[in-house]
Amino acid sequence: MNEVNIKTEYIALGQFLKLAGCIDTGGAAKFFLQETKILINGEPDNRRGRKLYHGDRVEIEGFDVFTVVKQ
Numbered sequence: 001m002n003e004v005n006i007k008t009e010y011i012a013l014g015q016f017l018k019l020a021g022c023i024d025t026g027g028a029a030k031f032f033l034q035e036t037k038i039l040i041n042g043e044p045d046n047r048r049g050r051k052l053y054h055g056d057r058v059e060i061e062g063f064d065v066f067t068v069v070k071q
Contacts, residue, residue, distance in 0.1 A: 003069045006054075011068065013038075014048040016058065020066050037061040 004011075004020050011019070014029035023032050033046040039059040040050065052058065054070035 001057075001065045001067055004058075004066050005069050005071050007071050009070070010051040010053045012048065013040075013045070013050040013052060013058075016052055016066075016068070017060075020058075020060070020063070022060055022063050 002020070004016060006019075013033070014026055017023045017029055017032060018026055022036075023029055029048050033048055037044065038046060038061070040052065041057050052068045054068055056068045058066045058068070060066070
């Protein structure tokens with residue numbers, strides 16, 4: 001399981017995908033979310049603006065499992 005560190009209270013799922021290295025640009029998030037299964041804390045979600053907080057677990061099909069960690 002990989003950790004993605006954030007400095008703010010939360011991060012949007014679209015920004016998270018970029019930080020996690022799943023996409024190169026924020027603009028690619030919309031298409032990535034349409035084609036890729038993502039589980040957040042065990043539940044499917046594909047909203048680009050979904051807020052992720054410290055401790056959230058994000059499983060991205062074809063990539064890995066990530067945990068959001070606030071620094």
